[in-house]
Amino acid sequence: MTTNKTNYTVPFIIITTLFFLWGFITVLVDSLVPRLREVFELSYFQAGLVQFAFFLAYFVFSIPAGLLLSKVGYKKGIVIGLSTMALGCLLFYPASSERIFSVFLLAYFTLAAGITILQVAANPYVAVLGSEQGAGSRLNLAQAFNSLGTAIAPIAGAAFLLSDKILNSQEIDMLTTVDRENYYISEAAAVQTPFLFFAGLIAALAVAFIFIKLPQLQETAKGGYSALLKKTSVWMGAAGIFVYVGAEVAIGSYLVNYFINLNLDQTIVENETMSGIASFFLNADLSAIDSKAIVGAFLFFYWTGAMVGRFIGSALMRFIPSHKVLISFTALAIAMIFISISTDGFVAMWSILAVGLFNSIMFPTIFTLTLNGLGELKPQASGVLCMAIVGGAIVPISFGALADSLGFALAFLLPMACYAYIMFFAFYKGRKIVVG
Numbered sequence: 001m002t003t004n005k006t007n008y009t010v011p012f013i014i015i016t017t018l019f020f021l022w023g024f025i026t027v028l029v030d031s032l033v034p035r036l037r038e039v040f041e042l043s044y045f046q047a048g049l050v051q052f053a054f055f056l057a058y059f060v061f062s063i064p065a066g067l068l069l070s071k072v073g074y075k076k077g078i079v080i081g082l083s084t085m086a087l088g089c090l091l092f093y094p095a096s097s098e099r100i101f102s103v104f105l106l107a108y109f110t111l112a113a114g115i116t117i118l119q120v121a122a123n124p125y126v127a128v129l130g131s132e133q134g135a136g137s138r139l140n141l142a143q144a145f146n147s148l149g150t151a152i153a154p155i156a157g158a159a160f161l162l163s164d165k166i167l168n169s170q171e172i173d174m175l176t177t178v179d180r181e182n183y184y185i186s187e188a189a190a191v192q193t194p195f196l197f198f199a200g201l202i203a204a205l206a207v208a209f210i211f212i213k214l215p216q217l218q219e220t221a222k223g224g225y226s227a228l229l230k231k232t233s234v235w236m237g238a239a240g241i242f243v244y245v246g247a248e249v250a251i252g253s254y255l256v257n258y259f260i261n262l263n264l265d266q267t268i269v270e271n272e273t274m275s276g277i278a279s280f281f282l283n284a285d286l287s288a289i290d291s292k293a294i295v296g297a298f299l300f301f302y303w304t305g306a307m308v309g310r311f312i313g314s315a316l317m318r319f320i321p322s323h324k325v326l327i328s329f330t331a332l333a334i335a336m337i338f339i340s341i342s343t344d345g346f347v348a349m350w351s352i353l354a355v356g357l358f359n360s361i362m363f364p365t366i367f368t369l370t371l372n373g374l375g376e377l378k379p380q381a382s383g384v385l386c387m388a389i390v391g392g393a394i395v396p397i398s399f400g401a402l403a404d405s406l407g408f409a410l411a412f413l414l415p416m417a418c419y420a421y422i423m424f425f426a427f428y429k430g431r432k433i434v435v436g
Helices: 002-030 032-039 044-072 074-098 101-127 135-160 169-173 177-211 224-228 232-261 264-269 272-282 291-296 299-316 322-342 345-353 355-359 362-371 375-406 413-435
Strands: none
Touching: 002 074, 002 101, 002 135, 002 177, 044 074, 044 101, 044 375, 074 101, 074 177, 101 135, 101 362, 101 375, 135 299, 135 322, 135 362, 224 375, 232 264, 232 291, 232 299, 232 345, 232 355, 232 362, 232 375, 232 413, 264 272, 264 291, 264 345, 272 291, 299 322, 299 345, 299 355, 322 345, 322 355, 322 362, 322 413, 345 355, 362 375, 362 413, 375 413
16 A cells, blocks of 8 residues: 555656646636737627637537547546647737737637646546545645646736736727837737747646656546446536536626625725735725725635635545545535525625635545546546536526526525535435445
């Protein structure tokens, strides 16, 4: 047992760097959205197409990625994923030079396709780097570094992608020909420089992975997806991923609107401690800041909670079965939402922000619980699970529609139902483990 852990330490560290990388780049590209909206003078719907392109890539490429892995193995799958990501980063160069929004969408779609292949390969690879009992702990730890990347990326995005002033079409028309050309060049460079850097870095990683020695854990799949159709737990797990990603994105996407609805912007300004926190994050006088920015500063705690919770969850799963940890975290998430919609003020705010902490372990734990016992079918199952991430595009729309028609209090019943299903899934897998 000790030998296995020693042998798998270096491969685990190497793979974990990939989790950090795709988390960082995913959120860095998110930082590009407001810039594209100003550059191309897009509506919110048009700007939303960027996120749609991302989730569409998961839906389109997850199953083919699972098939690819079953043929070429985890290591070659990682190399292909990294190479596709590098190509996506390179496409930002012509997109920014020619200022063509459709090419930006293609670049983002290609980048997301590479991340999809990488996720389909890396998640099950971490799961099989040791015992099945420790899979949940390992994947939570790897996902914690993914969250670290997502926490750092907004700072880089603000510095490299959002720091300069964007001119609208009327202001551009007023420039001289020379000034207009210089403006376009500087605009392109602001996007090209960071993405050319990442294209080179990712390409170098792809080359390095060709020569890195990783344990040969790939087995020959028998039956493929036809065999998976007979596995009820796989589809239950996919549904769990669908509702988890949907609930997490729905809550995160509408927190600012929810807080404004609760009039928390004024409550924060009037409280010395809370206004101090907001001022620290915004580095500005709150009297001159838009109300959405004031409450938006506290979203840091929602997303950072996911990183902290994954470190905690990874430690807990060394002593407590992963399905029991998942049951506890989903119950606490439901309780936090119930407290929030039943109260107001800072109790409502901090309880809903605490949901981020309890969200933390859900994705990796659902993933590993679903893969447990699948043997050679893990690559295909990983493809099915990653395809279910499309829930992040569907559940938030439903949440928004409910909020429009019924209000936030009733709309939050939707994510509560999502977490209730995940709790049911955890009970189901726990019973299977005991019986098995």
